[in-house]
Amino acid sequence: MKYSVDWIDDHVRMLDQRLLPHEEQYLDLTTSDEVAEAICNMTVRGAPAIGVAAAYGVVLAAQGAPETERETAVRRALDVLGQTRPTAVNLFASLRRMNRVLDECPGEGLLDALTREALSIHQEEIEASQHISKAGASLIPHGATVLTHCNAGMIATAAHGTAIGIILEAHRQGKIRLIIVSETRPLLQGARLTAWELVRAGAPATLICDSMVGHVMSRGHIDCVVVGADRIASNGDVANKIGTYSIAVLARAHHIPFYVAAPYSTIDTSIRDGDSIEIEQRNATEVVELSGQRVAADGVQVYNPAFDVTPHHLVTAIISERGILKAPFRRGLKTLAGNPGGRRK
Amino acid sequence: MKYSVDWIDDHVRMLDQRLLPHEEQYLDLTTSDEVAEAICNMTVRGAPAIGVAAAYGVVLAAQGAPETERETAVRRALDVLGQTRPTAVNLFASLRRMNRVLDECPGEGLLDALTREALSIHQEEIEASQHISKAGASLIPHGATVLTHCNAGMIATAAHGTAIGIILEAHRQGKIRLIIVSETRPLLQGARLTAWELVRAGAPATLICDSMVGHVMSRGHIDCVVVGADRIASNGDVANKIGTYSIAVLARAHHIPFYVAAPYSTIDTSIRDGDSIEIEQRNATEVVELSGQRVAADGVQVYNPAFDVTPHHLVTAIISERGILKAPFRRGLKTLAGNPGGRRK
Secondary structure, eight states, X not given: OOSSEEEETTEEEEEOGGGTTTOOOEEEEOSHHHHHHHHHTTSSOSHHXXXXXXXHHHHHXXXXXXXXXXXXXXXXXXXXXXXXXXXXXXXXXXXXXXXXXXXXXXXXXXXXXXXXXXXXXXXXXXXXXXXXXXXXXXXXXXXXXXXXXXXXXXXXXXXXXXXXXXXHHHHHTTOEEEEEEEOOTTTTHIIIIIHHHHXXXXXXXXXXXXXXXXXXXXXXXXXXXXXOOSEEETXXXXXXXXXXXXXXXXXXXXXXXXXXXXXXXXXXXXOSSGGGSOOOBOOTHXXXXXXXXXXXXXXXXXXXXXXXXXXXXXXXXXXXXXEEEOSOHHHHHHHHHTOSSOOBO | OOSSEEEETTEEEEEOGGGTTTOOOEEEEOSHHHHHHHHHTTSSOSHHHHHHHHHHHXXXXXXXXXXXXXXXXXXXXXXXXXXXXXXXXXXXXXHHHHHHHHHHSXXXXXXXXXXXXXXXXXXXXXXXXXXXXXXXXXXXXXXXXXXXXXXXXXXXXXXXXXXXXXXXXXXXXXXEEEEEEEOOTTTTHIIIIIHHHHHHXXXXXXXXXXXXXXXXXHTTOOSEXXXXXXXXXXXXXXXXXXXXXXXXXXXXXXXXXXXXXXXXXXXXXXXXXXXXXXXXXXXXXXXXXXXXXXXXXXXXXXXXXXXXXXXXXXXXXXXXXXXXXXXXXXXXXXXXXXXXXXXXX
16 A cells, blocks of 8 residues: 555545554545545545545545436535535545536546546645655755654655655655654644654654643754645645644744645635634544543533644745745745746745 | 641541542552652642642651651651652752751650641641632633643642632632633643532633644633742742643733742742753653553654743743732842742732
8 A cells, every 4th residue: 555545446445544553454435425434534634635535535426326327426425525624625626626527527438537537636646745845855954853743744645745745855865863743632643643654764753742842942952843734825824733823833932944835735725814714623522532531520611623723924934846935925825826837946 | 628638637638639530539648658659650749739748748757657766767758758759849848848847856846846847838838829819810800711721729739729729719709701721731630630620610611732722822712821830930930830831932922911820839049040940751651641542653752841941031920929929020039038928919
């Protein structure tokens, strides 16, 4: 298995991220409803990986329906998949592309056209993450200690990873002294997923609790922060895993560069700024239970936003497959939008 | 049972804080070694409560030895108890007072003198926390949402609490809209202990993960932060539970007052600033295991400091039983030191 989400002959194979780091188990999904469920319950997570999985989900819907009912089945799948998670933009970008294929190629060529488009979406993610890794590694100084939050790795992207792609590329170049991984409560993607990927790649990783970030920075132990993104607005505001914003404020207070790595598909040119990004609220259980056991006192209320928004003025650079972008982001992102093939430094 | 640590006839009764919030169980300890062990394994935690427990531990040592060996037993207990936890200053202040009694009253009156001194230390904590609660509540605006970290409550102080004492006093005065409790990884004192105390007191509490503090502040949802302290240096630098420093930086970035509540015994006039405060490193297990199950990937390193230091320039005011102190702290703390009876606004 090369990627965390893949198309195998006639179905989707997906790494069950919920079982990591204890078990590396792959699920074979054959219906679009199974894919929608896997997105909801976070079997697959990470904005780019969700986008790829959703595209394959649409193919499964087309494949599972008799030709006369194919269009209806695809429309229903687009609808169901679009309601799985509200924050990541890649999901919607991916479904828009699949919807366009439906509009342009109705009839007997539809299944083939949808399959080709889904494979393209995936291939583009793979190439994007390769470009991002190379471009971003150029920003990492020699002997660096880098902090990353949540998981923007191989498993989050169905490719080589964005933030972790950069860190591992810098590691291959011999530049990394240490990677500090914040555990990323409530679902511990840092402790479970990022630590797993880094240890597996032979990279030196140290786990801390999210609350320790400021202390570690104050001791002069961090040279830069590299995180992924779930959605980036036209002005450079970044929605990413809850906790990212706190880290960005702390990085600024300690004069530490704060880099955001994301495929261009993560940039949502339809929204002016981060205020328009819907923040998904998740179940209280994620906070009050650990390993299935209740830890919090009974009767306490819970607030559990899955993401936060980091305003563009705290972002040092955005690294996409189209190059490294520094402030002012609004103008830069506009230029990139008109320059899809180009590389920009 | 009135307090989390108490002297009952001839022994120490102690709330086992490790079992909260699920079980409210009290342990009867009859030797100083049991008390030392209870401090190490965090059966009792919270700087003032540790100080009270240690004083009673010394009494147990005196009581358990024949009169001829009493002095030796007390000296050994002072030594063993002094090695339990390095950061909280109350422990050392308490042991110094017990040591002075040993020096001043050797011989047959020793046991009585030690018992009186331990009871005094406890009584002073109780009175201090009452004064702190009243003074601090005056700083809380009407309709306030207050954030607190870790647990500086009844159970941490063997009295009415410092930070939580203030919050509950403000609640009694009808000023509190909501209390935001950060869960306080790794040991979740916020989720387990503070939430338990607040719910028990009928106060409105909402639990968040530590990583959510910045996001909640950015939404304008916090009017002030109130935390306790494990040690305060002469210049006002504050050592407290890991995560406090990050919250102080975030509070400053959002123009939110950051209050530290602590009995005067927490102030260590022997140290110039926070750099001299030893930060206890705790076991990796606390980070990689949850409810006894390993959650983090195998092979990852762990950094687990129990405390951090918040520099005085991020502290809006220090609230002790001697009054409310604002910057410049060095001069103010010196004045307070010479004014033990006075109240200062």
